[in-house]
Amino acid sequence: MKCLELAIPPLPSLLTVGHAVWMPGNYHFSRSFDVFDVIFVKKGAMYMQEDQAEYTVQAGQLLVLEPGKTHSGTTPCTEETEVYWVHFKHPAALRTMNTEDIPWSAVLPQGRDSDTRPSDQTMYLPKHGTVPFSLLQPVLDRMDQLHMQLSVEHSLQLQTLFCELLETLQSEAKARPGSRSSALARETVGYLQKHWMEAFHSQKMEEALHFQFDHITRCMKKYTGMTPLQYVHHLRINHAVILLEQTTFPIQEIAERVGIPNVSFFGRLFRERIGMPPGQYRLRRQYQL
Structure with a gap:
């Protein structure tokens, strides 16, 4: 399955939602406008074109029409066709990707209370x-009902339901069978999250995951941007940040508690990832509090 990659924040903003039954002979008119138009077909079929690409949207399927592209019906409906549509505003997709190539395990920066803007x-x-569709229809029906009776009281709920709809669609894409390398990357992440406090041994990883370490490393790098050891360091430094913020443990003890007993090496890793030495980070946090 092809997926559109959208940058967030900001989250997409719902514009309108609707539901209709199209009779045989009806078809979508031609237009191009600056919003996303998502068509869900409950029964029947719609025949659409977007720029030069043609699509048949059958029962239980969706089609996402993109802003700035011209879309139109190519053939009238040949049977009674029940459809839902959702329009939302958002910048154009960054790119189109196959589901098996999406880096689901990619590590993102964790927000901190000193941040003034969210991470990309x-x-x-x-x-x-x-x-x-059985999961989506109750949400679509509730969205349609709220939209028909929209008030200040329910506007936030409508946007929240829209986000729930998007999350369900993304979860469906993620659940599609992916490549073996992406599956191995996710399995490796799970293994490391359980064993990050232990001494790092490539041989133990090979035994647990049943692949050679070089192959594990290539898959991890492709789908997370980190090698297994870099990911372990990432987890350890994140935990060290919590200890620096919430305890008065000496830095040497914190280094030992996160599995990096060499305090010099711990300090270097901390500076690389956080941008300052651990002692300076603790002082700055105390000043902020």
């Missing part, structure tokens, strides 16, 4: 294909 992140939306 991404979300993924199926472009065209089968979706779990």
